[in-house]
Amino acid sequence: xxxxPASLFSHDPRLRRRRAAERRFHACGLAAILAGVAALLVxxxxxxxxxxxxxxxxxxxxxxxxxAEAVDPSGTGDAGAMARVTxxxxxxxxxxxxxxxxAAAGIGTSATGDEIAAMISREAPARLRAxxxxxxxxxxxxxxxxxxxxxxxxxxxxxxxxMADAERDRHVSAAQLELADAMVAAGLLRRNRNPAFLTAxxxxxxxxxxxxxxVAILGSAYMMLIVLALSLPLGVAAAIHLEEFAPxxxxxxxxxxxxxxxxxxxxxxxxxxxxxxxxNLAGLPQxxxxxxxxxxxLMTLPTIIISAGAALRAVPPGLRDAALALGASRxxxxxxxxxxxxxxxxxxxxxIGLAQALGETAPLLLIGMVAFVRDYPGAPPQGLLDPASALxxxxxxxxxxxxxxxxxxxxGAIIVLLALLLVMNAAAVVLRRRLERRW
Amino acid sequence: MPDxxxxxxxxxxxxxxxxxxxxxxxxxxxxxxxxxxxxxxGWAAVQLTVLPPLGLHLALAGxxxxxxxxQAAVALAALAGLGAALHRTRxxxxxxxxxxxxxxxxxxxxxxVAIATTAGIVxxxxxxxxxxxxxxDWRDFFFSTTWAxxxxxxxxxxxxPLLWGTLYISTVALAVAVPVGLFAAIHLSxxxxxxxxxxxxxxLEILAGIPxxxxxLFALTVVGPMLRxxxxxxxxxxxxxxxxxxxxxxxxIMLIPFVSSLSDDIISQVPQNLRDGALALGATRxxxxxxxxxxxxxxxxxxxxLLAASxxxxxxxxxxxxxxxxxxxxxxxxxxxxxxxVKIVSQLTGDADFSAPEALVAFALGLTLFAVTLALNILAxxxxxxxxxQYE
Numbered sequence: 001x002x003x004x005p006a007s008l009f010s011h012d013p014r015l016r017r018r019r020a021a022e023r024r025f026h027a028c029g030l031a032a033i034l035a036g037v038a039a040l041l042v043x044x045x046x047x048x049x050x051x052x053x054x055x056x057x058x059x060x061x062x063x064x065x066x067x068a069e070a071v072d073p074s075g076t077g078d079a080g081a082m083a084r085v086t087x088x089x090x091x092x093x094x095x096x097x098x099x100x101x102x103a104a105a106g107i108g109t110s111a112t113g114d115e116i117a118a119m120i121s122r123e124a125p126a127r128l129r130a131x132x133x134x135x136x137x138x139x140x141x142x143x144x145x146x147x148x149x150x151x152x153x154x155x156x157x158x159x160x161x162x163m164a165d166a167e168r169d170r171h172v173s174a175a176q177l178e179l180a181d182a183m184v185a186a187g188l189l190r191r192n193r194n195p196a197f198l199t200a201x202x203x204x205x206x207x208x209x210x211x212x213x214x215v216a217i218l219g220s221a222y223m224m225l226i227v228l229a230l231s232l233p234l235g236v237a238a239a240i241h242l243e244e245f246a247p248x249x250x251x252x253x254x255x256x257x258x259x260x261x262x263x264x265x266x267x268x269x270x271x272x273x274x275x276x277x278x279x280n281l282a283g284l285p286q287x288x289x290x291x292x293x294x295x296x297x298l299m300t301l302p303t304i305i306i307s308a309g310a311a312l313r314a315v316p317p318g319l320r321d322a323a324l325a326l327g328a329s330r331x332x333x334x335x336x337x338x339x340x341x342x343x344x345x346x347x348x349x350x351x352i353g354l355a356q357a358l359g360e361t362a363p364l365l366l367i368g369m370v371a372f373v374r375d376y377p378g379a380p381p382q383g384l385l386d387p388a389s390a391l392x393x394x395x396x397x398x399x400x401x402x403x404x405x406x407x408x409x410x411x412g413a414i415i416v417l418l419a420l421l422l423v424m425n426a427a428a429v430v431l432r433r434r435l436e437r438r439w
Numbered sequence: 440m441p442d443x444x445x446x447x448x449x450x451x452x453x454x455x456x457x458x459x460x461x462x463x464x465x466x467x468x469x470x471x472x473x474x475x476x477x478x479x480x481g482w483a484a485v486q487l488t489v490l491p492p493l494g495l496h497l498a499l500a501g502x503x504x505x506x507x508x509x510q511a512a513v514a515l516a517a518l519a520g521l522g523a524a525l526h527r528t529r530x531x532x533x534x535x536x537x538x539x540x541x542x543x544x545x546x547x548x549x550x551x552v553a554i555a556t557t558a559g560i561v562x563x564x565x566x567x568x569x570x571x572x573x574x575x576d577w578r579d580f581f582f583s584t585t586w587a588x589x590x591x592x593x594x595x596x597x598x599x600p601l602l603w604g605t606l607y608i609s610t611v612a613l614a615v616a617v618p619v620g621l622f623a624a625i626h627l628s629x630x631x632x633x634x635x636x637x638x639x640x641x642x643l644e645i646l647a648g649i650p651x652x653x654x655x656l657f658a659l660t661v662v663g664p665m666l667r668x669x670x671x672x673x674x675x676x677x678x679x680x681x682x683x684x685x686x687x688x689x690x691x692i693m694l695i696p697f698v699s700s701l702s703d704d705i706i707s708q709v710p711q712n713l714r715d716g717a718l719a720l721g722a723t724r725x726x727x728x729x730x731x732x733x734x735x736x737x738x739x740x741x742x743x744x745l746l747a748a749s750x751x752x753x754x755x756x757x758x759x760x761x762x763x764x765x766x767x768x769x770x771x772x773x774x775x776x777x778x779x780x781v782k783i784v785s786q787l788t789g790d791a792d793f794s795a796p797e798a799l800v801a802f803a804l805g806l807t808l809f810a811v812t813l814a815l816n817i818l819a820x821x822x823x824x825x826x827x828x829q830y831e
Contacts, residue, residue: 418649
């Protein structure tokens with residue numbers, strides 16, 4: 001610092017270096033922020049780009065003749081007799097209807113009979129059969145039914161399956177794809193909304209077009225009920241004990257440190273715990289919402305205790321003192337005054353904890369929630385012991401299937417999951433804004 | 440009579456218990472003074488009617504005694520409890536104290552659930568790990584460099600390749616998350632105006648709220664193929680979509696908000712007069728941050744990084760979907776590697792045979808994971824707490 005600056009109006013080299021360093025530092029910060037936001041945008045962009053397709057599905061719209069003698073051989077309309085007609089019969093009905101419709105539309109094709117039949121999903125006969133069994137008056141009628149197209153045909157309309165794929169893929173041929181083009185031109189084949197994606201059950205490897213999230217959404221809802229019923233009361237009770245009643249000693253310190261650590265334990269460890277205790281030791285059945293809910297409740301408990309503790313601490317001590325001065329017991333002061341005032345904060349924390357539990361996958365893998373489940377679980381409480389899936393576990397399950405159509409379904413399921421999380425978090429924000437007081 | 444109906448019946452008995460207890464207290468007082476509110480007498484009666492029989496029921500079930508005799512004992516306990524409750528209901532009886540003792544007991548029990556969970560984790564895994572080590576030499580587990588489970592036995596279950604994969608992927612993740620998260624936090628707390636803050640902070644928080652399965656699928660179908668097609672294959676570095684880079688990069692993105700929000704808290708706790716002092720001495724903003732704020736915040740930032748590391752080590756779905764399943768000791772970041780968590784999942788899903796070392800090894804892996812993350816967490820929480828006290 002011996003040489004004085006030459007002039008106040010010109011910068012000496014040292015100051016210029018310092019200014020440059022300042023600009024570099026500033027740019028680094030901006031770049032970091034841009035990187036974070038860009039990562040978010042790419043992630044959300046790929047969710048939307050890859051997932052929205054799952055909500056639309058290709059269907060073949062053709063008139064189907066439900067000949068009475070085929071669907072009701074006894075001719076009596078008796079439900080038991082009609083239920084004995086298998087999906088094979090309905091498959092033949094649909095095949096014949098497709099041939100008729102192609103002839104009526106004047107579409108010629110080089111596809112073989114088997115290939116034409118394979119344009120339609122293997123699930124379509126089962127759905128048609130269920131429809132007729134539900135409404136027996138349909139027999140003998142001719143009606144236009146939307147029939148699910150096969151997964152590869154659906155993929156072709158989306159651009160996922162190309163002519164080049166047809167050469168290599170034994171499940172689809174070029175003739176079928178040309179036929180699909182002709183059917184689209186004739187208006188027989190088109191993509192429309194697919195509400196069944198939210199309600200249908202999972203489907204086997206060969207029929208991705210029929211797979212839906214019904215069981216998974218129901219299973220997740222059951223688990224959330226258990227998590228809420230267990231971890232909210234227990235968490236709030238524990239927080240009240242620690243904040244309001246526990247003496248300040250080593251034992252309380254131990255509990256608090258333990259809770260803070262438990263909140264940071266990897267979620268998969270809770271899965272190992274659930275497997276060892278609830279399934280191997282207590283003998284509860286695998287893949288059930290009960291076990292899943294118990295594991296997630298244990299996992300959510302520390303989060304709820306911590307946020308409830310913070311909410312209780314935020315209530316000013318003057319309120320407690322006033323209640324005590326008026327003759328309330330400590331218990332009355334807490335339950336009549338402190339707890340109601342802390343409730344918005346507690347509920348906000350509970351919703352955020354629930355949202356975490358809803359998206360948690362790893363522990364569910366260990367307790368068998370990734371099993372293939374075709375039946376809806378029953379109504380609670382018995383249904384809590386039926387096998388079910390869960391939203392994140394279903395997503396994982398679909399990523400492990402061979403057909404890439406399932407990956408698109410998985411992205412669609414992610415949209416559903418993120419939408420639910422968005423609703424929950426928005427509810428938490430609204431709750432905080434509307435009810436929280438500043439002291 | 441099934442047990443669930445017995446429990447329901449006992450719970451239903453609480454209604455008459457409340458009514459009788461309350462009425463008896465009111466009539467016993469006969470217009471005089473009661474010690475507590477009438478409702479307290481009702482609740483005191485409910486507690487004595489319901490809790491001892493339910494406790495007895497649990498104890499009997501735990502001891503393995505079931506059947507009509509046990510049920511009769513439980514029902515008798517409920518009726519005896521009701522009788523005793525009514526007997527003690529006199530105007531001088533301190534019903535409120537009795538009720539509040541009961542509630543305080545429940546609150547204490549609830550706070551012990553967390554302790555019981557930790558104990559359950561440690562004990563169950565210790566138990567199964569002991570069984571594992573009775574079937575498999577612990578020296579081979581900790582020091583062997585080969586991981587090759589076989590269905591027929593003769594498996595080699597060395598943890599070292601898994602630990603290596605875990606550490607490698609976590610290092611890549613931290614190499615992404617720490618600079619980005621830290622610079623973002625610095626920029627947000629020292630440079631950004633309120634408008635930028637109002638947009639960027641919630642955006643980063645969204646990143647933290649996204650479930651890990653979403654990141655996993657992102658790694659599997661977007662980042663993995665992109666790295667393979669645009670980086671690894673043109674440079675001749677590898678040909679697989681699952682790699683250390685894929686998993687590490689995506690995990691890094693996941694950890695950015697974790698690092699940035701923790702560091703933001705810590706940086707904003709540095710007292711303002713330290714900043715003012717540095718600026719008054721002529722430091723530029725970046726000099727002030729590098730020479731004054733960061734050294735002051737360093738312990739807290741280290742704690743935040745340790746917490747992020749513990750997250751990275753325990754993360755499961757991203758590595759299950761993005762890192763691959765091959766256990767390898769290699770330095771190539773474009774090769775598939777696997778982690779402790781991936782192997783816990785793969786050894787325990789499907790039809791695991793819990794008497795074979797191939798399944799039991801997962802508990803030993805789980806215990807190792809628990810011990811490592813616990814140590815990191817305790818250290819990090821201790822550092823952060825020490826740091827907080829410094830400026831309070």
